[in-house]
Amino acid sequence: MTSQLIGVEHRKTATSKTAPHYDVIVVGVGSMGSAACWFLAKRGYKVLGLEKFTTPHEQGSHTGQSRLVRKSYFEHPDYVPLLARAYQNWRLLEAEMTSTFYQPTGILYAGKPDHETMSGLKQSAAMYQIPLKKIPPSEAGSQYPLFRFPSDFEVILEADAGFVSPENTIIAYSQDAIKKGATILTNSAIDTWKVEAGRVEVKTDSTTYTSDKLIITAGAWTSQLIPALPTSLTVTRQVVAWLDVEDQTAFALGDFPCWLVEDPELGTFYGFPVLPSSEYPGPTGLKLAHHFPGEKTNPDFADRSIQEKDAEALRHFVKNYIPAAGHTFRAFKSCLYTNSVDRNFIIDQLPGYDNRVTVACGFSGHGFKFVPVVGEILADLAMKGRTDLPIHFLRLNRF
Ligand SMILES: Cc1cc2nc3c(=O)[nH]c(=O)nc-3n(C[C@H](O)[C@H](O)[C@H](O)COP(=O)(O)OP(=O)(O)OC[C@H]3O[C@@H](n4cnc5c(N)ncnc54)[C@H](O)[C@@H]3O)c2cc1C
Incomplete structure (x- = not known):
């Protein structure tokens, strides 16, 4: 539980x-x-x-109900040994609390093969023997029918990855x-x-x-x-959103993975399955976000309201990559990144x-x-x- x-x-x-x-x-x-x-x-x-x-x-x-957990770290391979310890310590917390925190849904990565995210995760995986499964382009559509990926994308599944609730x-x-x-x-x-x-x-x-x-x-x-x-x-304001999907079961935890997609023009998008509200308080729906450097802000005066422009890139992304998710947003939240140089x-x-x-x-x-x-x-x-x-x-x- x-x-x-x-x-x-x-x-x-x-x-x-x-x-x-x-x-x-x-x-x-x-x-x-x-x-x-x-x-x-x-x-x-x-x-x-x-x-x-x-x-x-x-x-x-x-804030925001869920955070990706992954090991084939494209940001820097030196994080991988720390992640090995983090995974152990998630299990330690679970054992002490007799409760589940880490949900290994798998993470599906997609992008052009030479994009730094895709090459970075392959590099970390090769250095530290992290199993990754390449999904042949001809099979991506049948294995993950809710996604639409361009034919020149590489699609990779990291099975021992998923999310936790912050x-x-x-x-x-x-x-x-x-x-x-x-x-x-x-x-x-x-x-x-x-x-x-x-x-x-x-x-x-x-x-x-x-x-x-x-x-x-x-x-x-x-x-x-x-x-x-x-x-x-530098503190930046980031927006996460929940879509009101019609067929919640198709996107539900257990049936739909976490994912991270590199759009060649707009950058990194990521998302989660629809989570049961009994275990994950907050909005219900298909959560997704744009991992771009948001606008600079001051934590004491950050604009918590949501503007139409906050939804623009997300709408564009969903229309192109997950059209079955529809276009009706149910909720938005803003949250802060604290970026080092x-x-x-x-x-x-x-x-x-x-x-x-x-x-x-x-x-x-x-x-x-x-x-x-x-x-x-x-x-x-x-x-x-x-x-x-x-x-x-x-x-x-x-x-
Ligand atoms: C939208 C979004 C999505 C993210 N997605 C992911 C993800 O998928 N995977 C992932 O690994 N990470 C993700 N992150 C990053 C991750 O959530 C942060 O790196 C992490 O929460 C930072 O933790 P922190 O302890 O530094 O900050 P916080 O959790 O904000 O804690 C800092 C605390 O200090 C308190 N504080 C500040 N000043 C004072 C004071 N003067 N006196 C007393 N208390 C004070 C604050 O109130 C706050 O509670 C995401 C972040 C955001 C915003």
Whole structure:
């Protein structure tokens, strides 16, 4: 069974202006922060998670019901060993929660054979022996009758790939972290932090908290909290949509795969099967999105309304590639990418703070599948000062 947990408030009212001292404070209990709290609590540390909104919420990078999980990583083959650990840690979460998070629907990739996405995924698969199944063009139509691919496209299925629900994951990690002893306070925005006299001090508008170590997982708000980050981050507004398909069973989970298609003119589109609303709260319908660098925005003032232009490229895509899905949109949501300069993640200790401050940010629209391994890495870096997991290419010294 998939997790059916729903969001809850974990706020406890601080009784004094100065709270107890913690081993570690996690600022931002969203995707990465909730997993960090879980790993830290599991290891027995006294951990405090402070979240500006609720866990989860719709203002940051984790709204929208589903996130692709895949291993033949076209972005950079160095991610593959981290993905192997992420897959293990998804299973660990499932075992501890006796619940299903990862749904291995398979992902169908389609695009011109020499497109960098197609060549990148084949390269990663070859380097790390990841099974991929090439679907001959003559068979693509009969095997996947709901898709229409141009005759010069290559079609590839990655079977051990699929999706997870970001909301269900964050709820599970944060609720179980609390069960394991963590304190997680929602509606607690950090205004300032500093390292002084051998300890960390963070302040909300009403309370000062202290700890030995600090982890900042503030997503789109990272630049506000770390103005001296030695590189820049760009926040973009991204739109996801749900189509009101007539034949829901044909597109249902179990019968229809996740997919990622490279249109030669408009770029990358991706989507998911129709999910049962009992297990995946939110809009029902065929979800799809355009993975393009959306318009730059400020997380505090991002335009959450949906304009006709947001639907244009999606309409064009559906008409050409999945015509059976129709053209009636049922719902839209906007969400934020936090892009690093090279689109690779940033996971490191911040220089100049006596190894007390660890940051994870810049997940550039492809970070969620790594949540369980990033949580582990953050717990390692913050409390041991090092990790055995291969994050050399994600360190700050590359800038
Ligand atoms: C539309 C869309 C589609 C995506 N699709 C995929 C996909 O298919 N596969 C995939 O792997 N990834 C995908 N991603 C990327 C993935 O969702 C993100 O990389 C990931 O959610 C980033 O996690 P985060 O912890 O950095 O940010 P968040 O989850 O937003 O967490 C940051 C948290 O910090 C809190 N915070 C900020 N400032 C403060 C403060 N001052 N005090 C206290 N708390 C604070 C915020 O409220 C927030 O809860 C997608 C992203 C989007 C937007």
